[in-house]
Structure formats: structure tokens, C-alpha cells
Amino acid sequence: MINKYIIEYAINALLRQGYKSFFIVFVFTLLTFLLTSVFFITNSMKYELGSTADALPEIMIQDLKGGRHSDIDVSLVEKILALKGVSDAVARVWGYYYFENAGVYFSLVGVDTFEEQYSGTLSKIVSEFEASDTLSSSMIIGAGVRDIMTKSYYKEYFNFIKPDGSIKKVNIAGVFDTDTALESNDMIVMSKDNIREIFDMPQDKATDITVKVANPEEIATIVSKLELMFPTARVLSKDDIKISYENIFNYKSGIFLALFIISIFTFFIIIYDKASGLSSEEKKEIGILKALGWRIEDVLKEKFYESFILSLFSYFLGVFLALGFVYIFQAPLLRDIFIGYSDLKPSFELPFIFDLQTLALVFFLSVPVYIAATIIPSWKTATLEADEVIR
Amino acid sequence: MIKLKNVTKIYELNKENRITALKGIDLEFKEGELIILKGASGSGKSTVLSLIAALSKPTSGEVIVDEKKISKLPDNFASIYRRDNIGFIFQKYNLIPALSVRDNIMLPMIPLNPHAKDIQAKLDKVTEMFHISHKLDVDVKNLSGGEQQRVAIARANVNDPKIILADEPTANLDEKLSLHFIEILRELKSLNKTVIIATHDPLFFGLDFVDREIELHNGSITA
Numbered sequence: 001m002i003n004k005y006i007i008e009y010a011i012n013a014l015l016r017q018g019y020k021s022f023f024i025v026f027v028f029t030l031l032t033f034l035l036t037s038v039f040f041i042t043n044s045m046k047y048e049l050g051s052t053a054d055a056l057p058e059i060m061i062q063d064l065k066g067g068r069h070s071d072i073d074v075s076l077v078e079k080i081l082a083l084k085g086v087s088d089a090v091a092r093v094w095g096y097y098y099f100e101n102a103g104v105y106f107s108l109v110g111v112d113t114f115e116e117q118y119s120g121t122l123s124k125i126v127s128e129f130e131a132s133d134t135l136s137s138s139m140i141i142g143a144g145v146r147d148i149m150t151k152s153y154y155k156e157y158f159n160f161i162k163p164d165g166s167i168k169k170v171n172i173a174g175v176f177d178t179d180t181a182l183e184s185n186d187m188i189v190m191s192k193d194n195i196r197e198i199f200d201m202p203q204d205k206a207t208d209i210t211v212k213v214a215n216p217e218e219i220a221t222i223v224s225k226l227e228l229m230f231p232t233a234r235v236l237s238k239d240d241i242k243i244s245y246e247n248i249f250n251y252k253s254g255i256f257l258a259l260f261i262i263s264i265f266t267f268f269i270i271i272y273d274k275a276s277g278l279s280s281e282e283k284k285e286i287g288i289l290k291a292l293g294w295r296i297e298d299v300l301k302e303k304f305y306e307s308f309i310l311s312l313f314s315y316f317l318g319v320f321l322a323l324g325f326v327y328i329f330q331a332p333l334l335r336d337i338f339i340g341y342s343d344l345k346p347s348f349e350l351p352f353i354f355d356l357q358t359l360a361l362v363f364f365l366s367v368p369v370y371i372a373a374t375i376i377p378s379w380k381t382a383t384l385e386a387d388e389v390i391r
Numbered sequence: 392m393i394k395l396k397n398v399t400k401i402y403e404l405n406k407e408n409r410i411t412a413l414k415g416i417d418l419e420f421k422e423g424e425l426i427i428l429k430g431a432s433g434s435g436k437s438t439v440l441s442l443i444a445a446l447s448k449p450t451s452g453e454v455i456v457d458e459k460k461i462s463k464l465p466d467n468f469a470s471i472y473r474r475d476n477i478g479f480i481f482q483k484y485n486l487i488p489a490l491s492v493r494d495n496i497m498l499p500m501i502p503l504n505p506h507a508k509d510i511q512a513k514l515d516k517v518t519e520m521f522h523i524s525h526k527l528d529v530d531v532k533n534l535s536g537g538e539q540q541r542v543a544i545a546r547a548n549v550n551d552p553k554i555i556l557a558d559e560p561t562a563n564l565d566e567k568l569s570l571h572f573i574e575i576l577r578e579l580k581s582l583n584k585t586v587i588i589a590t591h592d593p594l595f596f597g598l599d600f601v602d603r604e605i606e607l608h609n610g611s612i613t614a
Contacts, residue, residue, distance in 0.1 A: 003504040004504075005497070005500075006501060012490065284485075290470060291444070291446055293470050293473045293502060293550070294474075295467045298470075298501070298502045383466065385447045386447075387441045388447065390481075
């Protein structure tokens with residue numbers, strides 16, 4: 001049967017400790033908050049990256065000159081299509097356009113309505129173009145792009161500045177929303193001709209070529225064939241691109257690790273302080289309780305409740321704050337650490353991903369550790385003779 | 392009722408430093424007796440109380456209470472024995488300063504997990520008996536020395552123990568409050584409790600209601 005008086009005593013003890021309890025709650029909450037925030041952001045980013053990776057082409061070929069990315073000849077498409085196992089090859093025209101007023105990059109993606117698109121998102125957008133028949137003079141933009149353009153008073157059209165300094169005016173035909181904001185938020189879709197004009201790219205050139213393979217089991221074989229055919233080009237499979245995405249992401253999370261280590265360090269200072277022994281006042285209190293007839297298990301129960309209440313309260317406070325920080329305020333500062341270069345891109349919403357495993361991981365990394373660190377030194381003191389402790 | 396048989400107690404401060412507090416003493420206390428243990432500081436008075444309360448174990452010899460060898464009790468049973476049989480009034484009271492009078496007096500009852508009604512009834516009884524009921528919600532740290540001692544006495548009596556042990560109970564009190572404590576002793580004696588007082592305060596010597604005075608010197612009984 002639960003002894004409510006021991007629980008009351010434990011709560012009273014926490015309140016009596018005042019600043020000490022407050023400090024531990026503060027550090028514990030901060031640790032839980034940081035850990036949980038990171039896991040929440042990680043989960044959201046993984047979801048976004050996973051969705052983005054799914055939309056990637058199966059194989060992508062880039063031309064390299066001296067190891068540097070260069071525009072590729074459109075004529076190669078015919079040679080690639082002649083390969084057995086290749087079901088389609090499309091020359092893509094795209095690039096990053098820097099909008100100086102807002103200090104952000106837009107991803108300009110070129111489409112031709114007669115071509116089959118390599119991703120579902122693009123197919124959907126192109127079908128809208130076909131319906132409005134405005135491809136030659138207009139564009140469809142992502143929600144993030146719309147917000148930035150509106151701030152600069154571009155509501156119906158946008159003026160792109162070409163390399164020679166002249167202006168290319170393109171009308172805004174619509175705004176698209178897709179399931180993954182990371183993929184499409186900074187995207188502008190327009191005709192390939194318009195993009196060539198904006199980037200001053202010749203008609204016989206493209207940014208890269210995407211290749212579709214009929215049988216996914218043959219992707220590695222086709223990649224090898226393409227590498228032999230075009231020894232100076234870079235041939236990337238979907239998996240290669242996924243890995244490079246994940247590498248960037250892991251690198252970014254490594255920066256956060258530094259922050260995390262600092263908070264872990266602080267947490268373990270508290271643990272060390274607790275584990276290295278109790279203060280003379282704490283020892284004396286245990287001695288008094290034992291002298292008054294408390295058993296070792298009564299003392300340990302009280303210490304358990306004390307540490308459990310404190311750590312559980314801090315845990316839930318940290319998780320609650322992290323939920324608000326990540327999903328309501330969109331993780332300012334931390335988000336930038338993860339997204340890295342993308343902070344030059346239009347902002348996007350972190351999707352709400354609630355993962356019980358994450359919460360359980362944070363719980364087991366913190367609460368039991370703290371409880372053990374509190375109970376062990378109390379047990380050491382409680383097993384001594386009461387007379388020795390009081391003296 | 393209480394017997395100490397050939398009890399020796401040695402405190403080992405470290406490997407080279409040992410203090411012999413009691414040297415093979417024999418003592419016997421009968422139920423309902425009020426006994427004064429007197430002697431200078433370091434004579435072994437407090438150690439006798441500590442052994443009877445099972446707060447420590449003798450180095451050799453036996454402590455027997457109601458035919459039970461309490462010197463052999465495992466720690467948890469020693470706690471239960473103290474809770475059910477002993478009320479200890481410490482020299483420095485050993486109250487928890489940040490707790491209220493009520494919470495301090497309740498401490499020995501907590502492990503029993505009693506009903507709220509029982510707690511209130513026991514609190515009312517001891518706080519009225521020792522004239523501290525008007526201070527129930529005051530933190531102990533804000534009480535005078537005499538009031539703190541009354542709280543300590545109330546706490547020692549809250550579980551209605553058969554044995555009351557008091558270690559230098561007037562060491563921190565002026566003469567007026569010391570005389571008041573002696574009156575409280577008289578009340579405890581009238582309740583047929585066994586009371587053992589360790590003191591070197593001359594106010595306790597020759598009192599009419601005291602059954603015996605035992606003198607200790609360097610861990611041995613001298614009178």
C-alpha cells in the first residue's frame with residue numbers, strides 16, 4: 001500500500017531544498033528539452049528527407065569538367081535511351097537562383113509538358129500547367145517562395161535578373177502545396193526555355209540527365225554501363241544521392257552534439273555530486289529518521305519519491321517545452337543548425353511526427369539515472385548505524 | 392525489563408584511534424522506574440542510552456529488553472523496535488528545522504501509515520500534554536529553545552512508547568526551563584513509563600520522584 005505521508009514528506013523535502021531543487025529541475029529540464037527537441041527535429045527532418053529522396057530520379061548523370069560540375073549535352077539522351085534496360089531519359093534544366101532582396105535561393109526547375117516527369121510532385125504541377133496553357137510566360141511557385149515574393153511586393157509576376165543584367169519577367173500562374181515542404185517549398189516550376197534564358201544556358205545543354213530503369217534490380221548494372229560510356233561524367237544512383245543527403249544531415253547533427261555534450265556534462269556534474277555523497281545535513285536527517293523508527297526501506301522510499309517526482313516533473317516539463325519549441329515556434333536557432341545551407345532557402349514547416357520511442361529513449365536516458373544517483377548514496381547512509389550518522 | 396550484561400562499547404574512529412566508551416558494565420532497569428545516569432562528559436552515559444535505543448550495537452555483551460536481545464537485531468528490526476518502544480529526547484533535540492511543529496511530531500508515525508484521524512488524535516494528545524498545541528503550524532526554526540524541547544518531548548511520546556530516553560535534556564536550557572522539564576518528567580513518571588535520563592545537571596540530583604541515580608566514570612559504574 002502506498003504511504004501517502006512518505007510522498008508528502010518527499011514533496012516537502014523538495015520544497016525545503018529551495019534553490020537546490022530549482023537548479024536541478026532547471027538543468028534536468030534543459031537537458032530533456034534539448035534532447036527531445038533534437039529528436040523531434042531529427043524525426044521531422046528524416047520524414048522530410050525520406051519523402052524528398054523518394055522523389056529523386058533513379059539515376060542522375062552530371063557532366064564534369066576538371067572535376068567541376070558543368071552543363072551536359074542534351075544529345076547524350078539519345079545514346080542513353082539506346083541502352084538496354086533504360087526505360088526513359090530526360091535532360092533536366094534547373095538551378096539555384098539567388099534573390100538578393102530577400103537573401104534567399106530559389107530552386108528553378110524546368111519542365112516540358114510533353115515529357116514524362118521524374119517525380120510525382122512535378123507531374124502534378126505540369127498537369128496544372130497543361131490545364132492553364134500558360135507554360136511559356138508563367139511559373140508555378142512553392143508556398144515559401146510565394147511568401148517571400150509577396151514581402152517584396154511581387155504578387156502577380158517576378159522579375160528575374162539575367163547574367164547580362166537585363167530582366168526576364170515571368171507571371172505567377174499559381175502556388176502549389178505538396179506533402180513535403182522541404183522538397184517543394186523553395187521551388188519555382190517554369191518552362192525549360194525560360195530557365196535557359198535566366199541562366200544563359202545554350203539550347204543544346206542541360207543541367208543533368210535523369211534516367212529511369214525498367215527493372216530496379218538492374219540499376220547498378222546500368223550505372224556501370226553509363227560510367228563506361230561517359231568516363232568523365234558523374235553517374236549517381238538514387239542510393240548514392242540518399243547517402244550524400246544523410247551525410248550532410250549527420251554532419252549538421254554533429255554540430256549539435258557539441259551543445260548536447262555540454263548539457264550532459266552539467267547533468268553528470270549533478271549526478272557526480274549526488275553519487276559522491278550526501279551533505280552533512282542530508283546525512284543527519286536520514287540518521288534522525290532512522291532514530292525515530294524509520295526502516296532503511298522507508299528512507300529509500302522517501303528518497304525514491306523525492307527523485308522520481310523531481311525527475312518526472314522535469315522530464316514532462318522538458319518534453320512539453322520541446323513540443324512547443326519545435327512544432328509551434330519551429331525550433332528557432334536549433335533548426336538552423338540542422339538545416340544548414342538551407343537557411344538561405346525559404347523557410348518550411350517542420351511536420352509533426354510524434355514518436356513514442358523517442359520519448360521513451362529520453363526518459364530512460366535521464367530519469368532512472370537520476371533516481372539511481374540519488375538512492376545509492378542515501379542507501380549507503382541509511383545502512384550505517386543511526387548513532388554514527390547523527391554524531 | 393532492560394538489562395545490560397557485561398556490555399563493552401568501543402568506538403573506532405580510525406585504525407589507530409579507538410575510544411572505549413563502556414567497559415563491561417552490567418545494568419538493570421525495571422518497568423516504570425525513573426533513573427538518572429550521571430557522570431562527566433565522556434563517562435559513557437549517552438552510549439548506554441544509544442545501546443538501549445538500538446541506535447548502535449555493543450562491541451561485546453548483550454542488551455536485553457523484555458527478554459529480547461535487541462543488541463542482535465538486524466537493522467530493520469531495530470528500527471521497528473525503536474518505533475514501537477522508544478521515545479528519544481536528544482541533547483540538541485534533532486528536530487528538522489524547516490518543518491513545522493506538526494510535521495516534526497508526526498515523523499515517528501509516518502512509517503506506520505496511519506489513518507488521518509489517528510494522527511490527529513495522537514497529535515492533539517501530545518501537543519496538549521506538552522503545551523505546544525498553539526504552535527502546530529510554526530516552523531521549528533522559529534521556536535525558542537524551550538519550545539523546541541517541548542516539541543522533541545512531544546515527538547518522543549507520540550507513539551506512546553514504554554521507554555523514554557533523554558540525553559542531557561537541559562544542556563541548552565536556562566534554570567527556569569530546566570525546572571519546567573523536571574515537572575514534565577514527573578508527569579511521564581506518573582504515566583508509568585520507564586524513563587532514563589543521562590545528565591550531569593545537579594538540578595536532577597536528589598529529586599523525590601527519582602527511583603535511582605547511577606554514576607558512570609570512564610565507562611564504568613562507580614555508584
